[in-house]
Amino acid sequence: xxxxxxxxxxxxxxxxxxxxxxxxxxxxxxxxxxxxxxxxxxxxxxxxxxxxxxxxxxxxxxxxxxxxxxxxxxxxxxxxxxxxxxxxxxxxxxxxxxxxxxxxxxxxxxxxxxxxxxxxxxxxxxxxxxxxxxxxxxxxxxxxxxxxxxxxxxxxxxxxxxxxxxxxxxxxxxxxxxxxxxxxxxxxxxxxxxxxxxxxxxxxxxxxxxxxxxxxxxxxxxxxxxxxxxxxxxxxxxxxxxxxxxxxxxx
Amino acid sequence: xxxxxxxxxxxxxxxxxxxxxxxxxxxxxxxxxxxxxxxxxxxxxxxxxxxxxxxxxxxxxxxxxxxxxxxxxxxxxxxxxxxxxxxxxxxxxxxxxxxxxxxxxxxxxxxxxxxxxxxxxxxxxxxxxxxxxxxxxxxxxxxxxxxxxxxxxxxxxxxxxxxxxxxxxxxxxxxxxxxxxxxxxxxxxxxxxxxxxxxxxxxxxxxxxxxxxxxxxx
Ligand SMILES: [Fe+2]
Numbered sequence: 001x002x003x004x005x006x007x008x009x010x011x012x013x014x015x016x017x018x019x020x021x022x023x024x025x026x027x028x029x030x031x032x033x034x035x036x037x038x039x040x041x042x043x044x045x046x047x048x049x050x051x052x053x054x055x056x057x058x059x060x061x062x063x064x065x066x067x068x069x070x071x072x073x074x075x076x077x078x079x080x081x082x083x084x085x086x087x088x089x090x091x092x093x094x095x096x097x098x099x100x101x102x103x104x105x106x107x108x109x110x111x112x113x114x115x116x117x118x119x120x121x122x123x124x125x126x127x128x129x130x131x132x133x134x135x136x137x138x139x140x141x142x143x144x145x146x147x148x149x150x151x152x153x154x155x156x157x158x159x160x161x162x163x164x165x166x167x168x169x170x171x172x173x174x175x176x177x178x179x180x181x182x183x184x185x186x187x188x189x190x191x192x193x194x195x196x197x198x199x200x201x202x203x204x205x206x207x208x209x210x211x212x213x214x215x216x217x218x219x220x221x222x223x224x225x226x227x228x229x230x231x232x233x234x235x236x237x238x239x240x241x242x243x244x245x246x247x248x249x250x251x
Numbered sequence: 252x253x254x255x256x257x258x259x260x261x262x263x264x265x266x267x268x269x270x271x272x273x274x275x276x277x278x279x280x281x282x283x284x285x286x287x288x289x290x291x292x293x294x295x296x297x298x299x300x301x302x303x304x305x306x307x308x309x310x311x312x313x314x315x316x317x318x319x320x321x322x323x324x325x326x327x328x329x330x331x332x333x334x335x336x337x338x339x340x341x342x343x344x345x346x347x348x349x350x351x352x353x354x355x356x357x358x359x360x361x362x363x364x365x366x367x368x369x370x371x372x373x374x375x376x377x378x379x380x381x382x383x384x385x386x387x388x389x390x391x392x393x394x395x396x397x398x399x400x401x402x403x404x405x406x407x408x409x410x411x412x413x414x415x416x417x418x419x420x421x422x423x424x425x426x427x428x429x430x431x432x433x434x435x436x437x438x439x440x441x442x443x444x445x446x447x448x449x450x451x452x453x454x455x456x457x458x459x460x461x462x463x464x465x466x467x468x469x
Binding site: 011013019020021030034039040041044046047049052053054055056059061094097107116118120121132133134172181184185199202203207208232236 | 394
């Protein structure tokens with residue numbers, strides 16, 4: 001799908017417009033209970049930027065960004081990571097339901113004890129010599145992705161008294177256009193830590209379930225790994241605006 | 252109308268398309284084709300370097316390319332302190348104004364080694380992207396946009412990326428005609444214009460404060 005045509009009319013271009021979710025269904029940049037947003041989230045209202053060529057294009061990234069073994073985080077430095085082995089899989093779609101093939105998916109996460117392999121993370125949980133927490137995959141022609149990892153542990157942080165992050169995996173995605181770029185976090189179902197986590201609760205209530213994977217018995221491998229499904233939806237290009245005329249002709 | 256009205260009521264008044272006797276009833280659509288709701292964003296957090304570090308991240312163009320420049324700047328918070336744990340990503344056209352992307356209707360960039368995309372962590376608050384100065388880009392309506400680079404800023408404390416643009420101080424004429432800059436006040440424009448340096452251009456990003464950078468809703 002390119003959706004882009006040139007009329008040859010002195011540089012007039014028919015460009016796709018990427019639909020934006022209503023503000024009430026998007027995560028706000030700032031959320032007071034997440035204290036770090038206080039000095040970092042911009043305070044002024046952002047200026048609307050119509051989608052032109054720069055916004056409807058974006059980096060073309062693919063298999064050249066992925067090394068062998070990047071899709072299996074449980075094998076590092078010649079040994080097996082500690083923890084509950086899981087397969088995380090799903091599809092990357094746009095909001096029209098079209099698969100997004102060839103999309104680069106980058107993930108990072110804490111180990112089974114809730115510790116990141118990062119110089120800033122020094123809380124007293126053990127590092128795992130066979131886990132670095134980095135994974136990369138590219139979606140196939142149907143927009144599917146899958147990687148094998150271990151379930152990350154919860155970890156404490158300093159946001160408020162006795163604050164713990166629910167188990168989560170960080171996801172970074174490129175679609176086809178600058179406008180589709182998203183970085184987010186995937187959670188696991190029924191985590192008792194959701195209620196006190198301001199990063200989870202910054203998501204508007206009606207949209208929170210979209211950040212939570214579902215357990216999938218069909219993709220659970222006997223004697224090997226639990227399956228968790230998480231579909232990711234990027235903004236779609238609205239080529240054919242829906243007719244709002246009240247004539248019933250919606251085909 | 253009350254949402255408690257029975258769906259079997261026949262005297263529909265047109266404000267509820269789902270009721271019998273209204274035009275849309277029977278089309279199969281409730282109030283338009285179904286769209287999948289998008290996945291909500293979340294902060295990159297403090298450990299983004301684990302997942303988002305590329306050895307060649309800063310290289311929007313291959314090292315050694317003729318005309319290469321460095322686009323640099325410091326990211327600061329509302330106290331004026333540097334943001335040492337963030338990331339800046341850039342996306343731009345080549346010197347001919349073309350994008351390294353198949354959706355560019357004029358054809359993809361033919362500049363060798365040009366990716367058009369850079370990714371830089373902000374150690375000490377500073378980002379640095381190796382690139383080429385972009386050319387002017389059509390605005391799609393018969394006019395031109397001044398040379399510019401789209402930037403995304405990610406950091407702990409930002410629940411979504413924030414987006415801004417870099418323009419160039421030595422493009423005064425093109426800047427004056429740019430459709431985006433034209434919609435801004437003089438003070439706002441000043442936050443987007445990079446100044447020449449020894450090896451390229453510099454634009455600092457102020458997430459908050461009196462000099463808060465203009466950020467865009469895309
Ligand atoms: Fe995290």
